Amino acid sequence: MDEPVLLTGAGGRVGQAILRHLGERFEWRLLDREPLSNAKLPAGVDADDVFISDITDDATVRHVVDGCRAVIHLAGDPRPEAPWDSVLQNNIDGTQTMLEAAVDTGVEKFVFASSNHAVGAYETDARTPDMYRTDDEFRLDGTELPRPSNLYGVSKATGEVLGRYYHDHHDLSVVNVRIGNLTEGHPPIDYERGQAMWLSYRDCAHLFERCVLADYDYEIVYGISGNDRRYYSIERAREVLGYDPQDNSAEWSGDEHVDGDR
Numbered sequence: 001m002d003e004p005v006l007l008t009g010a011g012g013r014v015g016q017a018i019l020r021h022l023g024e025r026f027e028w029r030l031l032d033r034e035p036l037s038n039a040k041l042p043a044g045v046d047a048d049d050v051f052i053s054d055i056t057d058d059a060t061v062r063h064v065v066d067g068c069r070a071v072i073h074l075a076g077d078p079r080p081e082a083p084w085d086s087v088l089q090n091n092i093d094g095t096q097t098m099l100e101a102a103v104d105t106g107v108e109k110f111v112f113a114s115s116n117h118a119v120g121a122y123e124t125d126a127r128t129p130d131m132y133r134t135d136d137e138f139r140l141d142g143t144e145l146p147r148p149s150n151l152y153g154v155s156k157a158t159g160e161v162l163g164r165y166y167h168d169h170h171d172l173s174v175v176n177v178r179i180g181n182l183t184e185g186h187p188p189i190d191y192e193r194g195q196a197m198w199l200s201y202r203d204c205a206h207l208f209e210r211c212v213l214a215d216y217d218y219e220i221v222y223g224i225s226g227n228d229r230r231y232y233s234i235e236r237a238r239e240v241l242g243y244d245p246q247d248n249s250a251e252w253s254g255d256e257h258v259d260g261d262r
């Protein structure tokens, strides 16, 4: 049997998108600081695989990480408006604690939930709203320097750099997924920026599945669906990870029924 994959922040939106589609794909260990109701647990995951802890609790984190082949690290404060003390503790200190435990216990791959907000300041007044539209050719591809929108974005850029350090000094394989805008069922309505960076639930799960299965050294990729409207390139995710998205925000006029699979 394969060694388990640890999913932090398992009870949140991204975690549930992953578990809904990949519940039976891997042996899971789940960690969240909030208790997970039975409805949030995939079949086959029992109480022994679920850990209720803060990611800054070093001793518990080491115990949970030990024996895992990969970590998908989602736990953190996801609010673009989050204050510094929260992102410092939950996003920066928490991510460093996870990475340190990962290298100390021999984890092979670390998948980090970064964000569009690590590069939000590329969306200048001169470029917007044109860059959100189909006929605009401006693209970010992951090779650009961070330009955070806010302190939350600073914390995500810092998480990417922490991953770089642990890759370079400890040979941990690290992929940073700059997630766009995950919404269930359909793209954001009346929000061009959100439609350009929509990530459907099933594309989200598929992308993180590829992050666990593919071989890489250190990568930064964008996590969006195959939207016609986009300013993030998904070529690197296709090339290195084998990402093959199924959804495209252009297929939605806004009048369709909600399909919970997407």
Ligand SMILES: NC(=O)C1=CN([C@@H]2O[C@H](COP(=O)(O)OP(=O)(O)OC[C@H]3O[C@@H](n4cnc5c(N)ncnc54)[C@H](O)[C@@H]3O)[C@@H](O)[C@H]2O)C=CC1
Pocket: 008, 009, 010, 011, 012, 013, 014, 015, 031, 032, 033, 034, 053, 054, 055, 056, 073, 074, 075, 076, 077, 078, 079, 089, 090, 094, 113, 114, 115, 116, 178, 179, 180, 181, 182, 183
């Ligand atoms: N939802 C989205 O569209 C995007 C999400 N992200 C990132 O993806 C990750 C997950 O986001 P969501 O699922 O939307 O957020 P969420 O708030 O729905 O889920 C986060 C989960 O992490 C847990 N958590 C938070 N701090 C923790 C800590 N210190 N220790 C243990 N558990 C903790 C929470 O209890 C929650 O269950 C976050 O890191 C976020 O920054 C990035 C870009 C877009």
Ligand SMILES: O=C1O[C@H](COP(=O)(O)O)[C@@H](O)[C@H](O)[C@H]1O
Pocket: 077, 078, 079, 080, 115, 116, 117, 179, 180, 181, 182, 193, 194
């Ligand atoms: O990083 C994140 O980004 C998404 C999209 O950002 P928004 O500014 O367009 O709302 C956000 O919904 C999510 O909460 C956040 O973690």
